[in-house]
Amino acid sequence: MKIISNNLKDTENIGKIISRNLQSGTVLCLDGDLGAGKTAITQFIAREFGVKDYITSPTFNIIKEYMGRLPFYHMDVYRIESEDDMYDLGYDEYIYSEGVCVIEWSENIKGILPADRVNINIDRIDDNRRMLNISGRGDVFENITEELKQYENTCN
Numbered sequence: 012m013k014i015i016s017n018n019l020k021d022t023e024n025i026g027k028i029i030s031r032n033l034q035s036g037t038v039l040c041l042d043g044d045l046g047a048g049k050t051a052i053t054q055f056i057a058r059e060f061g062v063k064d065y066i067t068s069p070t071f072n073i074i075k076e077y078m079g080r081l082p083f084y085h086m087d088v089y090r091i092e093s094e095d096d097m098y099d100l101g102y103d104e105y106i107y108s109e110g111v112c113v114i115e116w117s118e119n120i121k122g123i124l125p126a127d128r129v130n131i132n133i134d135r136i137d138d139n140r141r142m143l144n145i146s147g148r149g150d151v152f153e154n155i156t157e158e159l160k161q162y163e164n165t166c167n
C-alpha cells in the first residue's frame with residue numbers, strides 16, 4: 012500500500028500505528044534516499060515503543076540496542092560492504108531474538124533479510140511531504156496495513 016505523509020506530525024501518527032503492531036521478532040526495513048525520513052520515523056516508532064533514549068543514526072556503529080516494551084535494535088547498514096560483515100556483527104542473533112529490528116538501508120543486505128518482514132520505502136515529495144510505500148509478508152504487515160488504511164480514511 013502507499014500512504015502519503017503530509018508533514019512530520021503525520022509521520023509521527025503513522026510511526027505510532029506501526030509501533031503498536033510490532034511483535035517479538037518483527038523485522039522492519041526502511042529504505043529511501045538520504046534525508047527521506049528513515050531515522051525520523053524510527054524515532055517516533057521507538058518513542059511509542061517505550062524507548063526513553065533519544066535515537067540517533069547508528070551509521071558508524073551499524074547496530075544500536077535500546078529497550079522498550081521489548082528490546083529494540085536499530086541498524087543502519089548504509090556502510091555495510093558485504094552480507095558476511097553483518098553475520099560478524101551478530102546479525103543472526105538480532106533478527107532471531109525476541110526483540111524488534113529496524114533496519115535502515117536494508118536493500119544493502121536484501122539477500123539475508125527474513126521473508127516475514129515489513130518494508131517501508133520512503134520517497135521525498137517536497138520539504139514536508141513523503142510517500143510511504145509499504146509492502147511485506149506476515150501478520151505484522153497485515154495488521155499495519157489494515158490500521159493505516161483506517162487512519163488514511165479518518166484523514167480524508
Ligand SMILES: Nc1ncnc2c1ncn2[C@@H]1O[C@H](COP(=O)(O)OP(=O)(O)OP(=O)(O)O)[C@@H](O)[C@H]1O
Pocket residue numbers: 016017018019020021022043044045046047048049050051052068115138139140141
Ligand atoms: N513528513 C516527513 N516525514 C519524515 N521526515 C520529514 C518529513 N518532513 C520533513 N522531514 C524531515 O526530513 C528529514 C529526514 O531526515 P532523516 O535523518 O530521518 O533521513 P534518513 O532517511 O534517515 O537519512 P539517512 O539515509 O541519511 O540516514 C528530517 O530533518 C525530518 O525532520
Ligand SMILES: [Mg+2]
Pocket residue numbers: 049050051068087115
Ligand atoms: Mg537515517
